[in-house]
Amino acid sequence: MKNEENKNALKSGLVIILYGLMIFTDILALPFHLLHIEIASIPTWIRLAYSLGVEIALLCFIIYLFKDQLKKDLEDLKINHQTYFQKYLKYWFVLLALMMVSNLLIQVFTNSDIASNEEAIRDLMKVSPVYTFVSAVLVAPFLEEFIFRLSFRHLFKNKYLFILLSGFVFGALHVVTSVEAMTDYLYIIPYSIPGLIFAYLYVKSENIFTSTAMHFVHNGILLSLQILLYFFL
Numbered sequence: 001m002k003n004e005e006n007k008n009a010l011k012s013g014l015v016i017i018l019y020g021l022m023i024f025t026d027i028l029a030l031p032f033h034l035l036h037i038e039i040a041s042i043p044t045w046i047r048l049a050y051s052l053g054v055e056i057a058l059l060c061f062i063i064y065l066f067k068d069q070l071k072k073d074l075e076d077l078k079i080n081h082q083t084y085f086q087k088y089l090k091y092w093f094v095l096l097a098l099m100m101v102s103n104l105l106i107q108v109f110t111n112s113d114i115a116s117n118e119e120a121i122r123d124l125m126k127v128s129p130v131y132t133f134v135s136a137v138l139v140a141p142f143l144e145e146f147i148f149r150l151s152f153r154h155l156f157k158n159k160y161l162f163i164l165l166s167g168f169v170f171g172a173l174h175v176v177t178s179v180e181a182m183t184d185y186l187y188i189i190p191y192s193i194p195g196l197i198f199a200y201l202y203v204k205s206e207n208i209f210t211s212t213a214m215h216f217v218h219n220g221i222l223l224s225l226q227i228l229l230y231f232f233l
Contacts, residue, residue: 005154011065012151018058019147023177028054048131055139062146069150070208077209084210088201092214095197102190106183115187116178122226129227136223141215144170148195149202149211163199170195194218 021027028051029039039047063070077084107113114122125132148170156162171192175184198211205211 008066008069008154012154015062015065015147015151016155018061022054022058023173044127048128052131052135052139055135055143059139059143059146062143062151066146066150073207073209076207080207084205084207084213088205088210088214091197091201092218095194095214095218098193099190102193103187106186106190110183110186112181112183115175115191116180116184117174117187117191120178122230125223125226125230133223133227137216137220141212141219145198145202145208145212145215149199150208152199153202159203163196163203166199167192167196170198 032039032042103115113119121132121136148166152166152169153162156165168188171188171190171194174191175188179185194215198215201214202208202211
């Protein structure tokens with residue numbers, strides 16, 4: 001058992017390092033540099049397709065690493081999905097309310113509009129709504145839950161420490177990569193709220209697909225509403 005825990009911890013560490021390299025380094029541009037291709041000269045749709053391909057490749061790698069656990073959780077979900085739905089759906093409304101209140105308070109007290117990250121997503125949606133939807137709704141819930149919940153849980157056995165770190169790091173990484181003003185750091189609070197609740201659901205259910213399903217629903221509903229508002233109103 002201890003040996004298995006150590007293996008899972010090593011796998012989790014590797015996953016987090018790879019994800020960190022994707023976000024904080026220029027490693028994704030390395031193939032283009034080696035081929036002496038200027039990134040700016042590449043058509044936008046190719047850059048977006050490449051970015052999506054990297055995300056899917058990392059997701060597939062994580063699935064391979066944790067295939068046994070994911071298979072077990074998927075079998076459990078097939079049996080208990082109705083129970084999970086009835087028990088945990090209410091937490092999405094709590095999540096939504098807390099995010100709305102915290103966003104509103106930040107905007108009122110800082111006289112700001114929206115977080116830079118949210119503005120970047122809206123700008124990207126105007127350029128490529130298909131890519132934005134696929135990345136944010138179909139890929140991100142799985143990729144982020146497998147990283148911030150599944151991998152983090154193997155590294156932090158204390159459930160309270162896990163929930164706090166999983167939620168805070170999740171929220172922080174949605175903000176720090178697109179900061180334009182000091183007030184943007186306040187948006188770590190509303191972005192951490194779903195991370196905290198997703199982590200709590202994972203601890204309660206011990207099934208990674210409960211938090212993944214809620215993440216999928218959350219991103220899907222919010223982004224669908226944004227697309228509807230932008231294109232039809």
